[in-house]
Amino acid sequence: MPDKMKRPDVKLVLLGDMNVGKTSLLHRYMERKFKETVSTVGGAFFLKQWGPYNISIWDTAGREQFHGLGSMYCRGAAAVILTYDVTNWQSLAELEERFLSLTDTANHDCIYAIVGNKADLTDPKAHLSRTSDGQPEDQTECEEERTEPQVLSACPTPPASPASLSGVMLHKQVTHEDAVALYGRILRYKGLDEKSSLPAEKVCFETSAKTGYNVDALFETMFDLVLPSILRKRHENQESPTVDLEDSQGAHSRKARIGCC
Amino acid sequence: MERANHQEGEAQGVRICDPPSESNPPADTLATSLSLLGNHMFPDPVERLGSTTVSRDDPANSSDVTAEEPSVDAEPPSNQLMKLETEDTETSESQPVVSAQPADRGTEDAAADNDQNDSGEFVVAMLAKAKLEEQGIGVKGRSSPLLEAGTQESPTFTSHRDEDVTADSWRQHRKHVFVLSEAGKPIYSRYGSEEALSSTMGVMMALVSFVQSSDNIIRSVYSEEHTVVFLQKGPLVLVCVSSSRQSEQQLRGELMYVYYQIISMLTQASISRIFEHKKNYDLRRLLAGSEKILDGLLNLVDSDPSFLLAAVHCLPLASSLRDSLSQILQKAITPNLVFSILIAKNQLLTIVQEKTVIEDTRLEPADVHLLLNLIGASSAFQAGEIWTPICLPLFNPDCYFYAYISYLDPPDCTVCLLLLSTDKEAFYAVAECKRKIEEAMETQNSLSLIAKAQSYSVSQVGVSDLRHFMYKPFDVPDNYRQLTQFTSPEMEAPYGSEEEKMRLLDLYRYMHSRIHSTSRPLKLIYHVAERETLLAWVTSKFELYTCFSPLVTKACAITAITKLLRWIKKEEDRLFIRYPPKYSTTPNPSKSSRGGKSDQQDSTDNGFLSLL
Numbered sequence: 001m002p003d004k005m006k007r008p009d010v011k012l013v014l015l016g017d018m019n020v021g022k023t024s025l026l027h028r029y030m031e032r033k034f035k036e037t038v039s040t041v042g043g044a045f046f047l048k049q050w051g052p053y054n055i056s057i058w059d060t061a062g063r064e065q066f067h068g069l070g071s072m073y074c075r076g077a078a079a080v081i082l083t084y085d086v087t088n089w090q091s092l093a094e095l096e097e098r099f100l101s102l103t104d105t106a107n108h109d110c111i112y113a114i115v116g117n118k119a120d121l122t123d124p125k126a127h128l129s130r131t132s133d134g135q136p137e138d139q140t141e142c143e144e145e146r147t148e149p150q151v152l153s154a155c156p157t158p159p160a161s162p163a164s165l166s167g168v169m170l171h172k173q174v175t176h177e178d179a180v181a182l183y184g185r186i187l188r189y190k191g192l193d194e195k196s197s198l199p200a201e202k203v204c205f206e207t208s209a210k211t212g213y214n215v216d217a218l219f220e221t222m223f224d225l226v227l228p229s230i231l232r233k234r235h236e237n238q239e240s241p242t243v244d245l246e247d248s249q250g251a252h253s254r255k256a257r258i259g260c261c
Numbered sequence: 262m263e264r265a266n267h268q269e270g271e272a273q274g275v276r277i278c279d280p281p282s283e284s285n286p287p288a289d290t291l292a293t294s295l296s297l298l299g300n301h302m303f304p305d306p307v308e309r310l311g312s313t314t315v316s317r318d319d320p321a322n323s324s325d326v327t328a329e330e331p332s333v334d335a336e337p338p339s340n341q342l343m344k345l346e347t348e349d350t351e352t353s354e355s356q357p358v359v360s361a362q363p364a365d366r367g368t369e370d371a372a373a374d375n376d377q378n379d380s381g382e383f384v385v386a387m388l389a390k391a392k393l394e395e396q397g398i399g400v401k402g403r404s405s406p407l408l409e410a411g412t413q414e415s416p417t418f419t420s421h422r423d424e425d426v427t428a429d430s431w432r433q434h435r436k437h438v439f440v441l442s443e444a445g446k447p448i449y450s451r452y453g454s455e456e457a458l459s460s461t462m463g464v465m466m467a468l469v470s471f472v473q474s475s476d477n478i479i480r481s482v483y484s485e486e487h488t489v490v491f492l493q494k495g496p497l498v499l500v501c502v503s504s505s506r507q508s509e510q511q512l513r514g515e516l517m518y519v520y521y522q523i524i525s526m527l528t529q530a531s532i533s534r535i536f537e538h539k540k541n542y543d544l545r546r547l548l549a550g551s552e553k554i555l556d557g558l559l560n561l562v563d564s565d566p567s568f569l570l571a572a573v574h575c576l577p578l579a580s581s582l583r584d585s586l587s588q589i590l591q592k593a594i595t596p597n598l599v600f601s602i603l604i605a606k607n608q609l610l611t612i613v614q615e616k617t618v619i620e621d622t623r624l625e626p627a628d629v630h631l632l633l634n635l636i637g638a639s640s641a642f643q644a645g646e647i648w649t650p651i652c653l654p655l656f657n658p659d660c661y662f663y664a665y666i667s668y669l670d671p672p673d674c675t676v677c678l679l680l681l682s683t684d685k686e687a688f689y690a691v692a693e694c695k696r697k698i699e700e701a702m703e704t705q706n707s708l709s710l711i712a713k714a715q716s717y718s719v720s721q722v723g724v725s726d727l728r729h730f731m732y733k734p735f736d737v738p739d740n741y742r743q744l745t746q747f748t749s750p751e752m753e754a755p756y757g758s759e760e761e762k763m764r765l766l767d768l769y770r771y772m773h774s775r776i777h778s779t780s781r782p783l784k785l786i787y788h789v790a791e792r793e794t795l796l797a798w799v800t801s802k803f804e805l806y807t808c809f810s811p812l813v814t815k816a817c818a819i820t821a822i823t824k825l826l827r828w829i830k831k832e833e834d835r836l837f838i839r840y841p842p843k844y845s846t847t848p849n850p851s852k853s854s855r856g857g858k859s860d861q862q863d864s865t866d867n868g869f870l871s872l873l
């Protein structure tokens with residue numbers, strides 16, 4: 001099929017229960033804004049220019065109604081961002097129960113990130129956005145006053161009742177340790193060796209789409225991590241330029257249909 | 262709804278049977294309001310229901326003054342008072358009515374048998390029970406339309422009903438809509454959470470199942486303020502509680518749209534399978550997140566006459582521009598693409614269909630309405646390209662299409678491309694079509710031309726006294742066959758404000774209900790209201806609703822309509838999509854794209870059934 005479209009070099013998929021903030025995270029990253037969202041229908045496709053590469057990002061719907069589409073969106077994915085809401089234990093459980101199996105169609109060397117969003121609700125430190133260069137993020141459309149948050153110790157869970165910027169802090173239902181443990185179980189599910197895989201510290205994030213906390217770090221870490229996959233693919237493509245790009249990606253040597261991945 | 266010339270008569274009618282509403286304790290839940298409704302309906306339940314129950318068309322219209330005549334050129338005896346309709350006067354004491362007959366509405370129902378009496382008493386009992394069960398459960402802090410209407414209107418009932426229309430709360434809550442499963446599980450409520458209302462829903466459910474069990478389908482319950490309409494579709498029960506004075510038929514049509522929107526998300530086959538599998542399944546699990554789509558639909562139903570007319574509204578466009586857009590769509594194709602639709606400002610620009618599809622069938626307006634609503638409700642993050650399954654219930658209620666939705670003019674996001682494919686996996690191929698379309702539109706400078714297109718002003722028609730109209734042609738020339746359309750100018754002063762717009766729409770709805778009355782359909786209605794005069798006319802070729810300034814004479818109105826029809830004829834290439842092109846994308850065209858399980862269409866369930 002002839003195509004003038006900027007063929008995406010690599011695919012990244014956002015998965016997770018409805019309402020955890022997938023769309024908000026992507027919107028924060030792409031548009032530098034936090035604004036009201038509508039629950040996603042199906043999936044939404046975005047193309048992100050990352051240096052010389054085109055990265056396609058699928059923001060999927062978390063609603064059960066669209067469950068079966070997940071494996072299609074995941075086909076040939078180089079990275080999957082499994083998203084939960086730190087104030088909602090069930091949203092972490094759903095990742096294992098409902099979303100993990102969808103990633104069966106992803107690349108065999110797919111990279112998994114576990115992301116606990118809405119950290120602003122539980123952690124005062126999430127009110128100071130952390131961007132990749134350490135500079136505070138421009139908090140567009142985020143009304144909170146920028147007062148100095150309480151400096152916390154290295155404690156992963158928030159103090160009982162911190163003086164919050166937005167008022168009441170919610171109970172943090174999912175700790176960083178819970179996410180790390182889930183990461184371990186995912187590696188086991190995938191039959192991957194923990195030692196040869198990426199360490200949990202590198203791929204378990206806590207973010208806030210609302211304040212921008214850790215959002216750039218998340219996406220940019222993922223982009224950097226999939227670079228090898230892009231390079232390999234480009235290389236393979238040079239060797240056999242007639243082969244459809246997507247073909248070489250199929251994890252289970254699936255017969256890729258023309259024009260889909 | 263305005264009842265300009267007969268306030269007195271109606272007021273009297275009301276006083277006769279208006280319950281001592283002042284003595285009703287203030288109620289702040291839907292259930293208590295419902296029981297208030299019960300009081301309204303059955304001030305003296307046993308006696309009333311023991312007597313003959315009259316099923317009639319619309320009690321709201323009982324003593325309306327309208328002028329009717331068989332043809333336009335008949336000489337009216339007077340400009341304003343043509344003929345006092347006496348059809349309904351025998352029932353104008355506003356006796357509450359439970360219409361429990363599936364058919365034969367509008368006829369006196371002498372067979373007020375035991376079933377009906379029982380069901381009537383049952384209504385009262387259940388509504389009273391609702392009151393007990395739901396005291397103290399708030400409805401998201403809002404009072405119900407039943408209550409509002411009751412308290413607002415009872416004291417000043419005699420006049421200026423329309424004044425109350427301006428109240429925001431009135432407009433917002435004048436129509437409640439509930440969806441429940443056959444097992445009585447709440448699925449959706451327009452206002453208030455379904456949980457808070459669950460016992461009300463339970464009551465309605467009990468009501469429905471009771472009447473079902475006695476082989477009667479309960480269809481509607483009237484009081485003089487409210488109409489409660491029930492609709493059962495498969496395992497779903499839909500209920501509308503309205504004070505909008507619309508006809509039962511219209512309200513039922515609106516419930517159908519709600520049903521279709523649910524089907525468009527889940528398919529009819531899936532819903533049946535779910536409930537076969539598990540009778541008391543909580544469908545909210547699957548519809549969670551879709552409430553905004555249903556809310557949006559109901560707001561559109563109230564504010565957009567497309568739904569009332571069951572026709573689509575396209576943006577007026579020079580036919581040369583529309584043709585060139587159609588050709589662009591026609592050229593950007595890929596296998597299994599079946600519909601290409603271009604939308605600007607929420608109105609159709611053009612629509613191109615696959616050949617074999619268009620041969621068997623045409624796209625139903627209702628399906629287009631659902632698509633437009635979906636786009637409106639999913640456009641929050643407009644930079645992306647959306648790929649989502651959607652069922653077009655009138656086309657085929659059991660299969661999914663895959664919709665590609667993308668805006669062509671970010672960041673404005675007013676021009677939207679919608680491509681429908683039968684292939685779940687076709688996203689990249691379909692996205693490629695979009696790039697081709699984008700490219701072609703750029704070379705032809707289409708976007709800036711589209712940006713200039715706008716709806717027209719009624720002043721362009723050049724007929725003084727004509728304030729607004731809605732014109733819906735039937736399939737006269739073959740070219741219209743693809744899609745029922747209507748044309749209508751912008752609503753301008755004096756209908757500029759939201760309140761006045763709504764008031765005009767209500768007048769149109771009233772005219773529409775008279776024209777389409779099942780018991781006594783009319784061909785022509787000349788309705789003199791207080792602030793305007795309306796004329797509705799239906800022929801074998803078109804359906805027309807016009808609104809004139811109040812002082813227009815009948816003769817003037819008729820001349821005006823003749824001029825208007827001439828103007829529409831002259832402009833029809835611009836006002837309607839007239840020559841829809843087709844393309845052929847099906848590798849092995851099958852004639853059975855509709856209804857039958859076509860091999861092209863996806864009848865799977867998107868995998869959610871595995872989660873049951």
Ligand SMILES: Nc1nc2c(ncn2[C@@H]2O[C@H](COP(=O)(O)OP(=O)(O)OP(=O)(O)O)[C@@H](O)[C@H]2O)c(=O)[nH]1
Pocket residue numbers: 016017018019020021022023024025035036037038039040041060061062063117118119120121207208209210211550
């Ligand atoms: N406080 C806070 N709220 C957030 C954050 N991210 C998202 N939200 C809110 O959570 C709700 C859901 O956000 P979405 O981004 O639509 O969630 P989603 O995961 O895309 O949901 P689906 O599309 O239905 O799967 C919205 O009301 C957001 O405003 C966050 O970081 N902090």
Ligand SMILES: [Mg+2]
Pocket residue numbers: 022023024037038039040059060061062
């Ligand atoms: Mg989303």
